[in-house]
Amino acid sequence: MQNREIPLREKSVVFIGFMGVGKTTIGSLVAKKLYRDFVDVDVEIEKEYGMPVTEIFKQLGENEFRRREKELITKLCNQRLNIISVGGGAFLQKEIREICLEKCIVFFLDLSWESWKDRIDLIIDSRPVLQNRTIEEIEELFYQRQEIYALHHSRLATDELEIEEAAAYIVDSIKLAWDLYDPR
Numbered sequence: 001m002q003n004r005e006i007p008l009r010e011k012s013v014v015f016i017g018f019m020g021v022g023k024t025t026i027g028s029l030v031a032k033k034l035y036r037d038f039v040d041v042d043v044e045i046e047k048e049y050g051m052p053v054t055e056i057f058k059q060l061g062e063n064e065f066r067r068r069e070k071e072l073i074t075k076l077c078n079q080r081l082n083i084i085s086v087g088g089g090a091f092l093q094k095e096i097r098e099i100c101l102e103k104c105i106v107f108f109l110d111l112s113w114e115s116w117k118d119r120i121d122l123i124i125d126s127r128p129v130l131q132n133r134t135i136e137e138i139e140e141l142f143y144q145r146q147e148i149y150a151l152h153h154s155r156l157a158t159d160e161l162e163i164e165e166a167a168a169y170i171v172d173s174i175k176l177a178w179d180l181y182d183p184r
């Protein structure tokens with residue numbers, strides 16, 4: 001039977017983690033450093049519908065967003081060489097978790113709740129899931145979600161890291177994995 005497994009060096013890299021941890025920012029920098037295409041799933045969905053995620057949630061509903069998110073991630077995971085940032089809720093869907101873990105290198109960006117709280121003003125207006133929730137409710141969601149992010153191949157604690165430092169660390173770690181497990 002033909003071996004259909006994607007060679008490690010060609011696998012796409014997927015960034016996961018809670019809203020605001022830096023998946024989009026750090027992911028796009030990693031893509032630049034590796035000379036690969038960067039795909040942010042939220043941005044793709046926004047382009048398709050011609051409106052921001054907050055409006056998609058309002059006008060079409062979260063279910064429609066989740067349906068399209070799953071379709072798009074499935075398509076991207078079946079390609080090679082992409083650097084992909086998925087939304088923080090994507091891993092709630094079992095099919096998405098499974099295909100990402102099977103076909104890609106999944107990187108969890110791990111920020112503590114203490115550090116996350118300092119970033120809330122930067123993201124609150126553009127994240128519909130955070131709106132109309134108290135800080136206690138957001139904290140509960142943050143910890144609930146950590147369970148699903150525990151499914152990953154590699155993790156980086158980013159509390160003490162600038163964006164550039166985090167991206168450099170991830171690139172080094174990916175290159176090390178290539179050399180160790182897929183030597184040329």
Ligand SMILES: Nc1ncnc2c1ncn2[C@@H]1O[C@H](COP(=O)(O)OP(=O)(O)O)[C@@H](O)[C@H]1O
Nearest residue numbers: 018019020021022023024025026122161162163
């Ligand atoms: N390591 C970091 N240090 C400081 N600020 C960061 C860091 N990573 C991301 N940010 C900032 O946090 C905000 C959310 O980042 P973003 O990449 O949109 O997160 P996500 O895609 O995970 O929701 C942005 O304003 C970004 O500049």
Ligand SMILES: O=C(O)C1=C[C@@H](OP(=O)(O)O)[C@@H](O)[C@H](O)C1
Nearest residue numbers: 018019020087088089127128129
């Ligand atoms: O966690 C979530 O449920 C969501 C996270 C967002 O992406 P970021 O994680 O990039 O903020 C975006 O997909 C949407 O607002 C829903």
Ligand SMILES: [Mg+2]
Nearest residue numbers: 023024042085
């Ligand atoms: Mg993002």
